[in-house]
Amino acid sequence: MAGRPPHARGRSVSAHDEETSPAGTDVAIHGQALSKSYGSGRRAVRAVSDVSLKVRTSEFLAIIGPSGCGKTTLLRMIAGLETPTDGTITCCGGPPARLAREHRIGMAFQDPALLPWASLRRNVEFVYRAAGRRPDRERVDEILDLVGLRSLAHLRPHEASGGMRQRVALARALVMEPSLLLLDEPFGALDAITRRRLNRELERVWTVVRPTTVLITHAVDEAVMLADRVVVMSGRPSTIVREITVPMARPRPEVPDESFRHAVQECIEALDA
Numbered sequence: 524m525a526g527r528p529p530h531a532r533g534r535s536v537s538a539h540d541e542e543t544s545p546a547g548t549d550v551a552i553h554g555q556a557l558s559k560s561y562g563s564g565r566r567a568v569r570a571v572s573d574v575s576l577k578v579r580t581s582e583f584l585a586i587i588g589p590s591g592c593g594k595t596t597l598l599r600m601i602a603g604l605e606t607p608t609d610g611t612i613t614c615c616g617g618p619p620a621r622l623a624r625e626h627r628i629g630m631a632f633q634d635p636a637l638l639p640w641a642s643l644r645r646n647v648e649f650v651y652r653a654a655g656r657r658p659d660r661e662r663v664d665e666i667l668d669l670v671g672l673r674s675l676a677h678l679r680p681h682e683a684s685g686g687m688r689q690r691v692a693l694a695r696a697l698v699m700e701p702s703l704l705l706l707d708e709p710f711g712a713l714d715a716i717t718r719r720r721l722n723r724e725l726e727r728v729w730t731v732v733r734p735t736t737v738l739i740t741h742a743v744d745e746a747v748m749l750a751d752r753v754v755v756m757s758g759r760p761s762t763i764v765r766e767i768t769v770p771m772a773r774p775r776p777e778v779p780d781e782s783f784r785h786a787v788q789e790c791i792e793a794l795d796a
């Protein structure tokens with residue numbers, strides 16, 4: 524299994540410390556002074572305030588922070604689904620909307636929103652149809668294998684467990700080999716055991732495919748278990764207050780070791796600050 528990439532080595536830093544931001548041509552996501560407000564006048568909500576971040580190609584970044592601090596809004600700006608009120612963002616060297624148009628962004632959310640009448644396989648194939656392409660059956664088989672669903676692919680969503688449905692969501696997000704994988708609380712609705720199992724599977728799949736990944740989660744241990752780097756957002760103002768590099772090789776240990784506990788503690792302290 525691949526070890527942690529050399530770029531993941533580092534220290535805990537301020538989000539605005541340019542020296543510690545990934546430099547050079549391998550920057551996949553580059554947001555500069557991003558702000559987003561909804562509405563106007565006295566009813567305006569400043570959802571994200573002055574966020575700058577860089578994410579390297581093939582890096583796994585997790586975002587944690589209190590409810591309502593702007594995590595989803597930030598992810599939606601990265602996906603090209605929201606336009607920043609201020610600041611700029613590029614993904615793979617161009618505007619996010621271009622990447623989205625080229626179907627190079629894979630997304631999965633807490634609610635997998637599967638087509639109820641279609642088999643799990645057809646739900647995965649649907650990604651191709653939505654992009655106006657013929658499904659690549661070999662690739663669909665490969666991704667179903669990777670998420671452990673090949674033998675269950677004939678089931679309909681109502682016959683599948685919550686964990687299986689989330690695996691379909693992950694397969695859908697990955698099947699077209701996206702440059703960016705954006706995950707918004709994908710396992711938030713699952714029980715602790717299934718969630719832990721899917722964390723392991725996501726780690727394994729990510730190690731094989733290695734897309735640049737941004738994961739939003741409320742679970743600090745999930746963030747530390749999966750990410751190269753954890754970004755902590757605060758509620759007031761809605762911005763990045765801390766970045767924590769996770770100094771652990773992959774696969775991450777089953778039993779939390781000292782560096783895992785230390786990284787979790789750092790995240791908790793940043794959240795409580």
Ligand SMILES: Nc1ncnc2c1ncn2[C@@H]1O[C@H](COP(=O)(O)OP(=O)(O)OP(=O)(O)O)[C@@H](O)[C@H]1O
Nearest residue numbers: 561562568569570589590591592593594595596597
């Ligand atoms: N489309 C919208 N219109 C108006 N306000 C919005 C919209 N989307 C989000 N907001 C507001 O922006 C703020 C940030 O919301 P966002 O969903 O980005 O936070 P979050 O950190 O992802 O929250 P949670 O962890 O609860 O999912 C909140 O105050 C929210 O009410």
